[in-house]
Amino acid sequence: MLDRMKYVWRFNPETQDFDDVLPLMVRNDPGAYYVVRDGFGDL
Numbered sequence: 472m473l474d475r476m477k478y479v480w481r482f483n484p485e486t487q488d489f490d491d492v493l494p495l496m497v498r499n500d501p502g503a504y505y506v507v508r509d510g511f512g513d514l
Contacts (some may be wrong), residue, residue, distance in 0.1 A: 475509040482506075 476494035483490050489506065495508040497505055 477505055478508040480506045 476497070479487050479492050479497060480489035481492045481496060481500075482488075491503075494507075497502075497507065
């Protein structure tokens with residue numbers, strides 16, 4: 472699934488905002504809240 476991710480945003484609870492991150496971050500910090508856009512839409 473990581474190879475299909477085009478854009479990933481990670482929620483930052485301190486700033487209450489989403490930060491752009493690399494798809495690899497999803498594997499390194501799976502407990503965080505992410506919005507992922509792949510070739511099929513948003514997850």
